[in-house]
Structures are given as C-alpha cells and as structure tokens.
Amino acid sequence: MSINCIRSILEGAVETHSDKTALIFNGKRINYGELFSRVNQVACYLDELGLPKNARVGVYSNKGMEQVIAILAILSTDYVLVPLTRLLKPEQVEYIINDCGIRCIITDRIKLESIEEIEFDGKVISYESVGRDVDSFEEIYKYYNKPYSCDISGHNNAVITYSFGLTGTPKGIVISHRNLIDSARVVSQYLKLEETDVISGILLFNLDYGLNQIFCALYKKATLALHRFILPDDFFNHLIDDEVTILPLMPVNISQMFDDPGQRLPSPELFDKLRIITSSGGNVTERMINDCERAFPRARFFSMHGLTEAFRSTYLDPSQVKIRPDSIGKPIPDVELYVINEQGRECAPREVGELIHRGGYIYRGFWNGPQENAQRFKSIEILKDVIDLEGQLTDEIVVASGDYVYKDEEGYFYFVSRHDDMIKTRGFRVSPYEIESVVRKNLPQIDQSAVFSIENELIEEEIVLVYSSAHEIPEEEILFELKQHLASYMIPSKIVYRKSLPLVQSDKNRVNKEALKREITG
Incomplete structure (x- = not known):
C-alpha cells in the first residue's frame, strides 16, 4: 500500500x-x-x-x-x-x-x-x-x-x-490521498505538533481545514478532542476538561467566544496547557488577536491563508502577529508564491497583483468544472517572465488564485481583494448569485434583487440584500422564505427595500451593486 x-x-x-x-x-x-x-x-x-x-x-x-x-x-x-x-x-x-x-x-x-x-x-x-x-x-x-x-x-x-x-x-x-498526507505533514512540521498534543476538533469537517485536524492527529499519533460549538461557556469547559493543547479556529469562532462584553472568562491559568492557536478561513483582526492573548496568554497564535485550489499558501509566524497583524505571512514549506501584474511580470514591493501558487499542496481540480479549471489551474508558462523555465519544461501546473495581494520589502504578503465578488462570512465562501437565485425563484413579488457584502469586523463580511417591488414586503416574510432554502450562514443580516434599483450604465440588465453599497455604507 x-x-x-x-x-x-x-x-x-x-x-x-x-x-x-x-x-x-x-x-x-x-x-x-x-x-x-x-x-x-x-x-x-x-x-x-x-x-x-x-x-x-x-x-x-x-x-x-x-x-x-x-x-x-x-x-x-x-x-x-x-x-x-x-x-x-x-x-x-x-x-x-x-x-x-x-x-x-x-x-x-x-x-x-x-x-x-x-x-x-x-x-x-x-x-x-x-x-x-x-x-x-x-x-x-x-x-x-x-x-x-x-x-x-x-x-x-x-x-x-x-x-x-x-x-x-x-x-x-x-x-487526492497524497494531498491529505502532504497537508498533515506540513502542518505538523511548521506547528511542531507532538505525540502528546490534544487537538481540538471544533471545526466542521466539510472542508480541508477541518479535515486536516483528523489527519494531523493520526500523523502525530496525538489525540483529537471533538466539540460542537454552541455556547462559549461549553467551549471553555471543553478546553479545560479535555486538556486541549492545539486549538484550530476560524475568525468567526473567535468572535463567538468573545462577542459578549459582559462575559466572565475563566482564569487564564486554567488554559496553561494550550500552546498553539491557529486561524484560517478569513481575516483576523487586531481585536481578535488581543482577545485570544488575554484569555490564553501562553498560546502562540498562527494566522494562515489557504486557497480553494490548494491546501495552504502562507502562515504568519506568532512573533510577527503583533508587528504586522494585517499580513497573511510568508509561504509555507515547499511552496513558492509570486505576485504578477496583468502583463505577467513580477510586481515590485507593495505593487498589487495576482497571487500565483507554485509547488506543493495543489489539488486535482474542480469536479465537472472545465471553466473553473481553465481559470485557476495554469501552465507554469504563466511565470515565464518571472522564473527561468529551463529546457522549456512547461507541463507543471500552478494556481492562479484570483486573490489580489502585495508583498512588502521583507517578503511578507498582504491580502487586498478577490478577483470575483464572492462573499467571505463566518469562515464560509458565499456566492451572491446563490441567494439571488433563491429570491428570484421563491419570492415572485420581488422585481429585482442585489446581494453584496459590507465589512463587519466580527464576521469579516456581512450579507446585504436590497430588493425592489411594487410595495415593501415585511422583513420577516422574506427571511422566513430564505431560511427554507439557504444555510444559516447565507441568510442576509440586512434587508433593504427600494422602489427601484440603480443599473449599470453600460448594461441596463445589471444592477449597479457598487452604487448600492456606497448608498448603504453612507
């Protein structure tokens, strides 16, 4: 085998x-x-x-x-x-x-x-x-x-x-199976996981970050302590009772832990065994880092950045979290990262370009997704003006991530935006088109709808639904229908009625979401 x-x-x-x-x-x-x-x-x-x-x-x-x-x-x-x-x-x-x-x-x-x-x-x-x-x-x-x-x-x-x-x-x-093993190996290496570790299993197992906790535990012969996050008090008891040493989180979990300002936290001494916290699946704010440091003073905080098409691209060493909290870090072992402009040339320090992932941890591709595969999985020839392709060996595949970033003079990367308008909320990627299609299909009284996001420090992005119809519809009625068809994390937190929606000048069939966003955010 x-x-x-x-x-x-x-x-x-x-x-x-x-x-x-x-x-x-x-x-x-x-x-x-x-x-x-x-x-x-x-x-x-x-x-x-x-x-x-x-x-x-x-x-x-x-x-x-x-x-x-x-x-x-x-x-x-x-x-x-x-x-x-x-x-x-x-x-x-x-x-x-x-x-x-x-x-x-x-x-x-x-x-x-x-x-x-x-x-x-x-x-x-x-x-x-x-x-x-x-x-x-x-x-x-x-x-x-x-x-x-x-x-x-x-x-x-x-x-x-x-x-x-x-x-x-x-x-x-x-x-692939090889992808799963490589992911467990590299995380175990840069986190320095040990056989004596107890890894918290609070993440969902539907995506690679959550699954990786199972495989890291197996790889190091450690212990996986499962927990369903419902209330912060139960979660803190899980850390104490199960003697957790490694705590993988998403930013939304950090918000859930500390979102009640009147909440009384257990004594920090009760978490002395907790030595590592990791976070991926969204931007970590300075407030989140400070909250974790206050509650878990002995734990080192690793901020990480991954791609849909590859397990992991970067991590920020704990020593840098306070110095450059906005950085997504440097490449993980066996990965090379490049930032290129529209002409395919490498960007200068602090010049924004697309992140290209080369090396390990690249996945097989999208299932039944030829368009997505063509868009994201590219020949290494895309880097021909950046690296020396000796012997014209161009069959290697790299990932054109669609993430727009820049690199500073010391080699640290910073995320700027995504190429598409995907919404990142509570650790999930949400397509506005998915929500709009549910509205179109199940709320025929709505003439037009537009879904987009606005910033929310606690959950990274907040989903907004703006709609037009002959008359304003009770918000409860809209929410009731959406909850029948969408996962809870896809439900808009803000619903706004307008008699008509602004259209893009060059395409009168398309709602001008940028104009709506400016209007909503004031």
Missing part, C-alpha cells in the same frame, strides 16, 4: 500506539485500537456494497465519533468521500448528490429526515438503529467482525469538498 494515504498512517498509529487515546467526545474516549477496529468494520461493510471504484459516498451528519469513523472508513476503501456540512438545506444537498453522483450517504437520526425529504434513491446508512429499512453502525459493529485489508494508491481521488463558486451553485474540488 502507498505510504501517501490516510490508511497508512492509521495502521502505523495502531501498530505502535494501540492503547493511546485517539478520540474524545462528551467525556467518552476510544483508543487507537478501538478506532481501528470500528473503522475496519464499517469499511468492510462499505466494500461489500459492491459500488463501482471511485463511487462517491457522502457523510451528512452532526459531529461525533461516528462521523470520524465514517470518514476514515470511506478513506480505507477505493470510494471517494464527499463531506456535507450539516448546515446545508435538503435542496442544496440534493444538488451536490446530483452533481457528483453520490451513491451512498452515511448520516444520523436527525439528518435522516432531510435525506428522506429529497427522495435519495441510493444506499443510506445511519449511525443509530432507526427501526426502518436502513442499516446502522450499531448493527455493523455487531455482525462485521472479519479481518479487513485494503490497498490504497496515494494518487487516487480521496475527497470532494464543496464550496460556492462563481456560477452560484456549489462547486466541488477534488483532493
């Missing part, structure tokens, strides 16, 4: 650390030996389903040990994992099912109702016994006890993660 697959590091952990605690959740613990046994039982069952090689298997559930077991079991077969965030509505899940041809879904009792609502005709497996024609992990643990072995290639597709693209519908990015 390839050394570049998740299965290989799981087997390695069991060989040497079978009795070590692998997972913690709600006070319960299982060791690596128990985890491996359960993963094998589920993988054996999945293998016997006889699905075609590379068949897509979705995981659509709330967080728990069974969710991790499901993820590792799928990655122990020649199937492809499609993680689906529990925040998605049934119609969004249905789109992803149809887009990548999901043949089997693993779920829990709560989300089973959503799957039944879309009339999925593939195989459904539940964690719990539900008393109907649905197999469960509980039954699999009882009856599947035969040995299981597999042979996984590092070059095989492992995961398809979905985020919202320019077309307004979710677009999947394909990640």
Whole structure:
C-alpha cells in the first residue's frame, strides 16, 4: 500500500500506539485500537456494497465519533468521500448528490429526515438503529467482525469538498490521498505538533481545514478532542476538561467566544496547557488577536491563508502577529508564491497583483468544472517572465488564485481583494448569485434583487440584500422564505427595500451593486 494515504498512517498509529487515546467526545474516549477496529468494520461493510471504484459516498451528519469513523472508513476503501456540512438545506444537498453522483450517504437520526425529504434513491446508512429499512453502525459493529485489508494508491481521488463558486451553485474540488498526507505533514512540521498534543476538533469537517485536524492527529499519533460549538461557556469547559493543547479556529469562532462584553472568562491559568492557536478561513483582526492573548496568554497564535485550489499558501509566524497583524505571512514549506501584474511580470514591493501558487499542496481540480479549471489551474508558462523555465519544461501546473495581494520589502504578503465578488462570512465562501437565485425563484413579488457584502469586523463580511417591488414586503416574510432554502450562514443580516434599483450604465440588465453599497455604507 502507498505510504501517501490516510490508511497508512492509521495502521502505523495502531501498530505502535494501540492503547493511546485517539478520540474524545462528551467525556467518552476510544483508543487507537478501538478506532481501528470500528473503522475496519464499517469499511468492510462499505466494500461489500459492491459500488463501482471511485463511487462517491457522502457523510451528512452532526459531529461525533461516528462521523470520524465514517470518514476514515470511506478513506480505507477505493470510494471517494464527499463531506456535507450539516448546515446545508435538503435542496442544496440534493444538488451536490446530483452533481457528483453520490451513491451512498452515511448520516444520523436527525439528518435522516432531510435525506428522506429529497427522495435519495441510493444506499443510506445511519449511525443509530432507526427501526426502518436502513442499516446502522450499531448493527455493523455487531455482525462485521472479519479481518479487513485494503490497498490504497496515494494518487487516487480521496475527497470532494464543496464550496460556492462563481456560477452560484456549489462547486466541488477534488483532493487526492497524497494531498491529505502532504497537508498533515506540513502542518505538523511548521506547528511542531507532538505525540502528546490534544487537538481540538471544533471545526466542521466539510472542508480541508477541518479535515486536516483528523489527519494531523493520526500523523502525530496525538489525540483529537471533538466539540460542537454552541455556547462559549461549553467551549471553555471543553478546553479545560479535555486538556486541549492545539486549538484550530476560524475568525468567526473567535468572535463567538468573545462577542459578549459582559462575559466572565475563566482564569487564564486554567488554559496553561494550550500552546498553539491557529486561524484560517478569513481575516483576523487586531481585536481578535488581543482577545485570544488575554484569555490564553501562553498560546502562540498562527494566522494562515489557504486557497480553494490548494491546501495552504502562507502562515504568519506568532512573533510577527503583533508587528504586522494585517499580513497573511510568508509561504509555507515547499511552496513558492509570486505576485504578477496583468502583463505577467513580477510586481515590485507593495505593487498589487495576482497571487500565483507554485509547488506543493495543489489539488486535482474542480469536479465537472472545465471553466473553473481553465481559470485557476495554469501552465507554469504563466511565470515565464518571472522564473527561468529551463529546457522549456512547461507541463507543471500552478494556481492562479484570483486573490489580489502585495508583498512588502521583507517578503511578507498582504491580502487586498478577490478577483470575483464572492462573499467571505463566518469562515464560509458565499456566492451572491446563490441567494439571488433563491429570491428570484421563491419570492415572485420581488422585481429585482442585489446581494453584496459590507465589512463587519466580527464576521469579516456581512450579507446585504436590497430588493425592489411594487410595495415593501415585511422583513420577516422574506427571511422566513430564505431560511427554507439557504444555510444559516447565507441568510442576509440586512434587508433593504427600494422602489427601484440603480443599473449599470453600460448594461441596463445589471444592477449597479457598487452604487448600492456606497448608498448603504453612507
């Protein structure tokens, strides 16, 4: 079996650390030996389903040990994992099912109702016994006890993660087993993770940043402590009770922790074991850094920047967080970053240009996305005026990120804007077209709508919906309809009525969002 697959590091952990605690959740613990046994039982069952090689298997559930077991079991077969965030509505899940041809879904009792609502005709497996024609992990643990072995290639597709693209519908990015291993290796290296670490698993497992916590724990034979973030007090208890040493966060999580100015924080001494905090998925503000420093004074803060098309591009060393808080840092190991202008030449210091990612951690490409692939995955020839392409070896692929940045005289990068008008809020990428299409389809009394963002320090960007209609519609009525079709993080926080919307002079079919934004922000 390839050394570049998740299965290989799981087997390695069991060989040497079978009795070590692998997972913690709600006070319960299982060791690596128990985890491996359960993963094998589920993988054996999945293998016997006889699905075609590379068949897509979705995981659509709330967080728990069974969710991790499901993820590792799928990655122990020649199937492809499609993680689906529990925040998605049934119609969004249905789109992803149809887009990548999901043949089997693993779920829990709560989300089973959503799957039944879309009339999925593939195989459904539940964690719990539900008393109907649905197999469960509980039954699999009882009856599947035969040995299981597999042979996984590092070059095989492992995961398809979905985020919202320019077309307004979710677009999947394909990640190989080698990508997953490389990501765990590099993070473990620059964070200096240790076998004794307890990594907090509060992030959702629908995207690579969250999944990486599972794989880093396996790679270092550390412990993953799962937690569902609901209230700050529960979260702080999780850090204390589970003796967390590594805390991966998104900026929105930091805001959730400290958004109540009257909240009484636990004594900093209770967090003495917490040594590293990481943040990715959005801009970190000076206030967020100060809040973390006040609550967790012994922890070093790593700010990181990744791409949809590549796992990670940069990180900012903790020593620089206070000195240059606006910087996204320098390239991670095995990555070269270039800033080029429209003529393809390298930008001078502090000149804004497009970020080009070269080297490791580049993903396979977008699923059924030829337009997106052509836009983002380029021949290295795009750098022909920047580097020496010896021997005309131009088959290497780089990522033209669509992120506009600049580099200072000391080599630190600074994010400026995105090429498209994607909204980044609460750690998620949201397409305004997705929201506008729901309005158009489900609120026929609205003549025109425009969705855009305005800055909000707590959640990075706040979603605004401006609409025109014959008369003003009660805000509650609009919100009620949107909540039926959109994930919670996609719901506009500000809804504005106008009798008519301004149009772009050169295109009278298009709403002038910049004019609206200026009007809203005053």
